[in-house]
Each structure stands twice: as structure tokens, then as C-alpha cells.
Amino acid sequence: MEEKDIKRAGLKITQPRLKILELLSTAPDRHMSAEEIYRRLLSNDEDIGLATVYRVLTQFEAAGLITRHHFEGTQAVFEISSEDHHDHMVCSKTGRVVEFFDEVIEQRQQAIAAAHGFKISGHSLILYGEFTQKADES
């Protein structure tokens, strides 16, 4: 049930917002660019403009509903915010994204920041490479 989330953000429940949230919720690997979302909406015969996709994504991000990532390449990708923080592994070949979390890394980051008199407000850790096994869709 996503309507509540949209309402809680102080936004009206509109078709574009519902559709975009639904797309992101059901996307295979949970990470999509604005263009990808736009194209998928088009093929679903939704009449939604690219500008609206960007506006909605920006609003959702401001509301904490989704998170914006800047992986390699030019365009940003978005994912539904999950309760728990995690980092990413991105396959340079297929674009596949896998999430991971490591307590030791998190702790080390804090320790390093403290040692430098730095107060962390956020961080980005991305591993680029390739999956040496199968499982590709993209």
C-alpha cells in the first residue's frame, strides 16, 4: 500500500505518482533511471511526460521515499528507500545492481571521520566490476 506514503509526503494521489511508485516497487533490480521509468510508462500506454517523471522522482526523494544514486555513467538511478542502509555492487557489463551491507565498513568509516574531525551526514560506497557467475538480465 503506497498511497499512504504519497499522502504522508504532503502530495496528492495522482496517476503519475502511483504508477512511478509501482514501477519502482516491482522493478526487477529495484534501480531505474528517469528515462527507463519514462520508457516503461510509455510502453504501458500511460500518458506521462518525462518532465513529470523527473518532478515526481525529485519530490519522492525529498520526502525520503526514494533514494537517488550516481553510479558510473551519466544518468542518476533511483530506488525505493529501504529501512536499512546498504551499499552497492554494480556490474559494468550488464548494469546489474546488488546491494550489500557490512558493519565493519560502517564502523571504520565512523572511526576515520572521527579521527579527522569530520561529521558524516551521508556516504556512498560503490563497487564496480563484473559478476563472474551467470544471472544476467539487464
Place this chain on the structure above:
Amino acid sequence: MEEKDIKRAGLKITQPRLKILELLSTAPDRHMSAEEIYRRLLSNDEDIGLATVYRVLTQFEAAGLITRHHFEGTQAVFEISSEDHHDHMVCSKTGRVVEFFDEVIEQRQQAIAAAHGFKISGHSLILYGEFTQKADES
């Protein structure tokens, strides 16, 4: 001595290339955007176009001479490649960049990748926040 580096990359020794390399070598915090480099060249009365700055930076990056980073915000920043890998701490207020390296984090990354059948070709770790002490220039 930088000429050798340019030559080794298979590029001719030209004024723009020398000047840009020199700027990056002597920059206070070693991290500059293409625009910053361009503006500083202008104020040094160098007659170099922005397009050339971008072209040279891209060539230097391809040659491994410099590294391109995508910190918060829109434009990429560049730094002279150092022998030893390091990650970054970026001050959201002043833009100040501090480098760090942590063996434990590096090892954990490898372990995590291995556990996922992932071969790392590169990674990006950036801490965003603020320095709680003094020392700001920007």
C-alpha cells in the same frame, strides 16, 4: 617533471597540456573541475578553450594520469593519480576534500565481492559531511 608523463601517454607536448597538468599538480587540494581549471587558465592569461580543457582531461584520464570523480553536485572533479589508492571525505559546506585510506575497508570490500562472485575493477567511497574544526579555504 611532467613532460615524460604526457609523452608516455602518446600525446604531443603542448601548452594546454602542460598548463593543465601544472595546475592540477599545484592545486591547493588537488581536486578541480573542468570549469575551475578553465577559469584559472583564463586569469593566468592563457588562451585555452573550455573544449580543450575537457579534451585534455579526458585524454589524461584515459592515460591514467589523472582520475575523474563524481562527487555530489553536477560537475566532475579531477585529480592527479597517485601511486596509492585512496578514498575521499567531502565537506558539504566548503567543498574541501580530504583523502584517506583504510586497509580494513579495502579488505572487507574484497571479501564481500568474493562472497558474491564479483570481481572488483574499481570502487568509489565518498563520505559527505562537515569538518567540525576550522581550516576552510575553498
Place this chain on the structure above:
DNA sequence: ATGTATGCAAAACATTTGCACCTGG
């Protein structure tokens, strides 16, 4: 000389914004 580099202007992208019309509550 001669293949590379460069400067300039125009193009290419990703993203944002202005504005008149539409729509949800």
C-alpha cells in the same frame, strides 16, 4: 610536411522550468 591539437560554435545529453490547461479532494 603532415598528422595532431586547438579554438570556436554548434550539438548532445540529462535535468529543470515556464506556462496554459487539467484534475484531485
Place this chain on the structure above:
DNA sequence: CCAGGTGCAAATGTTTTGCATACAT
């Protein structure tokens, strides 16, 4: 009904590219 939302086209900001000229070797 009416503030907020949307589509479209135009604007923006960053980076790239085409092309004629200039330079390094």
C-alpha cells in the same frame, strides 16, 4: 472550486563534437 499537478516546449548546465586553422615533431 482551486490549489496543486501535468504535458509540452523551451531553457539550463555540463560535456562532447565538427570543422577550419595552427602547431609539434
